[in-house]
Amino acid sequence: MKISDLNLPAHIECKSFSSREELTHALVNDVAQQLEEAIHQHQQASMAVSGGRTPIQLFHELSLTPLDWAKVTLTLADDRCLKHEHPDSNAGLVRHTLLQNCASDAALVALFEDRLDLTYQEQQAQCEARLNQVSDPLDLVILGLGNDGHTASLFPCSDDIESAVNSQSHCALVTPKTAPYSRLTLTPKRILNARRRILHICGEDKLLTLQSALSDGPSIEMPIRFFLAHPLTIYWSA
16 A cells, blocks of 8 residues: 555645655654744744654654754653653653754653652643643644554543543543553644644554544544644655
């Protein structure tokens, strides 16, 4: 299957590449340009990134990009409710891969506070307070995609999904049934208010998921549909 086989609506821009290396190089340039423009226009820039394996090379290369990183605030599209040194923590991943080299001066606003003496509800309240200090709209949000159609931690299998997607808050607490750990996630309200959204995906399985998501059906069953209905740039490689 090719991405050209998808019947993408006009408001979605698609950039496909023959290799993940080419994709990473192009996406680094795009992200850097977006952040530079925001700094030039607003004297600051803000970006939310996703975790997992897909963006690791992006983070490494972006960390080597000369930029006024001291004016950049980073946060996460979602994170697991884990201490930051845990290998599955997205905050830990960003600290060890992106907040290095040239990017070491950037600020990171984590969703989950690095302490375990708070209840998840207290963590959610504190996450909301921290996100209130991050410029809104975010200049850029980089999303990923699961094969079940989830993005950020908006899992269709979760009992919390309906309240999360309808929330007027910046973040929501979600406990998926098909993946480990409770999570904090940005809500569609906060993500859709961003100046720009990018979907970063690799592999033919993601195209099949996109094909399913582009068909008719409730957005709550494949939460990526909330974002496919709005302007979005897709970066894809095999």
